[in-house]
């Protein structure tokens with residue numbers, strides 16, 4: 001189900017959905033990654049099939065609200081630096097040294113549906129199910145679905161169905177990288193008064209006061225956050241809305257990026273505002289239960 005030929009005929013009659021080879025991408029190397037392009041009169045998005053990973057979203061007449069590193073590596077098994085990596089079934093580092101942010105962002109997903117909606121938007125649905133490889137990393141049967149709706153806004157919906165037979169602790173994040181003219185000048189609203197876990201150089205807990213400004217390395221989890229955050233810059237305001245997740249992670253490595261091969265000196269161009277359920281907001285998923293996380297991004 002995961003090869004191009006398995007889904008291209010299904011997409012042929014859906015206006016605005018096409019698939020191109022990623023060898024056209026700057027920075028592509030090796031076999032590259034397959035790209036899905038979703039385009040209509042309202043907006044345009046691109047994704048890699050690996051990770052069901054959104055790379056760009058541009059509302060018609062607007063700018064790309066997302067950021068991908070000019071040094072991003074498009075290689076099977078390597079997470080692309082930027083866009084919206086899907087972090088699940090765990091967020092962050094793993095106590096047993098398993099891959100950071102889970103395996104979903106580097107697994108090959110399948111397209112299971114594509115639809116031109118009556119309001120002019122286009123919806124494409126991706127899926128990932130357990131396999132021999134995933135069961136070695138996470139011993140639970142599952143079905144993950146990720147729906148992407150392209151219109152004037154980008155709507156995404158992640159549903160993770162636990163098909164195993166024991167309860168499992170679960171964390172997840174929609175790890176969005178937003179394009180900013182200069183991270184030092186970005187102002188992030190919508191996290192005032194939230195419990196904050198600063199993870200730079202150890203764990204420090206506090207309550208966040210006021211708007212968030214990025215000074216140097218910033219890596220903080222904000223708990224029990226309101227539905228909407230805004231990122232205000234000289235290029236405009238980006239809105240991030242998620243009514244059903246409880247955490248937000250704000251990240252920019254600052255000069256630590258100089259040691260990160262696919263970031264280096266490009267770090268001022270983005271800020272991550274990631275919505276999900278992490279740390280104290282982790283979910284206990286019962287057998288048969290589903291986790292759902294939606295997010296809307298608009299300019």
Ligand SMILES: O=P(O)(O)OC[C@H]1O[C@H](O)[C@H](O)[C@@H](O)[C@@H]1O
Nearest residue numbers: 079100101219220249250251272
């Ligand atoms: O380099 P990655 O595995 O993609 O992780 C990138 C970043 O993701 C999140 O924002 C975490 O809070 C950071 O601690 C981490 O450095």
